[in-house]
Amino acid sequence: MIILGIESSCDETAAALVTGDRQVLAHRLLGQEAAHAPFGGVVPEIAARAHVEALEPLIVAALADAKLTLADVDAVAATAGPGLIGGVMVGLVTGKALAHAAGKPLVAVNHLEGHALSPRLSDSDLEFPYLLLLVSGGHCQLLLVEGVGRYRRLATTIDDAAGEAFDKTAKILGLGFPGGPAVERAAALGNPKAVPLPRPLKGSAEPHFSFAGLKSAVARAAGDYTPEDLAASFQAAVVDCLIDRTTRALGRVHGATALVVAGGVAANGAVRSALQALATAHGLRFVAPPLWLCTDNAAMIAWAGAERFAAGLTDPLDVAARPRWPL
Numbered sequence: 001m002i003i004l005g006i007e008s009s010c011d012e013t014a015a016a017l018v019t020g021d022r023q024v025l026a027h028r029l030l031g032q033e034a035a036h037a038p039f040g041g042v043v044p045e046i047a048a049r050a051h052v053e054a055l056e057p058l059i060v061a062a063l064a065d066a067k068l069t070l071a072d073v074d075a076v077a078a079t080a081g082p083g084l085i086g087g088v089m090v091g092l093v094t095g096k097a098l099a100h101a102a103g104k105p106l107v108a109v110n111h112l113e114g115h116a117l118s119p120r121l122s123d124s125d126l127e128f129p130y131l132l133l134l135v136s137g138g139h140c141q142l143l144l145v146e147g148v149g150r151y152r153r154l155a156t157t158i159d160d161a162a163g164e165a166f167d168k169t170a171k172i173l174g175l176g177f178p179g180g181p182a183v184e185r186a187a188a189l190g191n192p193k194a195v196p197l198p199r200p201l202k203g204s205a206e207p208h209f210s211f212a213g214l215k216s217a218v219a220r221a222a223g224d225y226t227p228e229d230l231a232a233s234f235q236a237a238v239v240d241c242l243i244d245r246t247t248r249a250l251g252r253v254h255g256a257t258a259l260v261v262a263g264g265v266a267a268n269g270a271v272r273s274a275l276q277a278l279a280t281a282h283g284l285r286f287v288a289p290p291l292w293l294c295t296d297n298a299a300m301i302a303w304a305g306a307e308r309f310a311a312g313l314t315d316p317l318d319v320a321a322r323p324r325w326p327l
């Protein structure tokens, strides 16, 4: 089984070819950082136009990399939301057109499901159910992944997502865009105990997240400390919150086969090592996708498409793009 995956929900345009037995035959990606950097964040209209320009050549290149044509593909999977609606429409309409022209089924993939199932692409031993910490630029959730299309949400953020907090902190500290990797680099040079910062919701009964107060505290402390110490202290506070909340959720789930992290913030080394230690302390396997599979890409969309297609879940060509679409 060969699936073509298309991703265009935020600021990465991507196309990939993935097989049902977990081979990534090709994956191509074009980031738009340079186009958005002058604005310090993603500008939806600029993103949508950039997807229009980039997507078709990326699909052609991915097919060439894999030495395949559309005729070899079993289904076309495209992100149908959630995300910036202009970009989602570009990818979904392209997917529909290719599926229609080649007479192949379409799989409309929830971007969050792409992240949620991505660890099963890189780890063939990962079985359902697993406790997933999904940490990206738009989301921060704890989910019990029980099967394809079966996600039980245990917690979410009551304000900002973790990645959003990284991006805003980078902006406050003048570290540039995108923020997560820049904060991680600066943090490596700073003292995580230098700045006293709050741990919002730490210790609260429900395993929810909150990061808005942390970001405001960074803004108030800026100027009194070096950017490196602020970055290190901020990152330590985020890790503390993620671990506390995940520990709380672990107390509520039974029979999970592993503790799993996915989404852009899962690329952070401090986050990964703290979760690894937590899993070990609970006698659980820890699974984290390789860094390239954590941040947005089309291989995870192709893989979610493969899992859905194998389960008989395809979509009609009039399926709508959804800017909001909870798992």
Ligand code: KG4
Residues within 6 Å of the ligand: 010, 135, 136, 137, 138, 139, 162, 163, 164, 166, 167, 178, 179, 180, 181, 184, 263, 264, 265, 266, 267, 268, 269, 294, 295, 296
């Ligand atoms: O999953 P993703 O690529 O896009 C969304 O679906 O949101 O996640 C992007 C987010 C951004 O907020 C980015 O700053 C963050 O992931 N991120 C990181 C790192 N790499 C990306 N945050 C912390 N440390 C990193 N190394």
Ligand code: ZN
Residues within 6 Å of the ligand: 111, 115, 136, 137, 263, 264, 295, 296
């Ligand atoms: Zn994402």
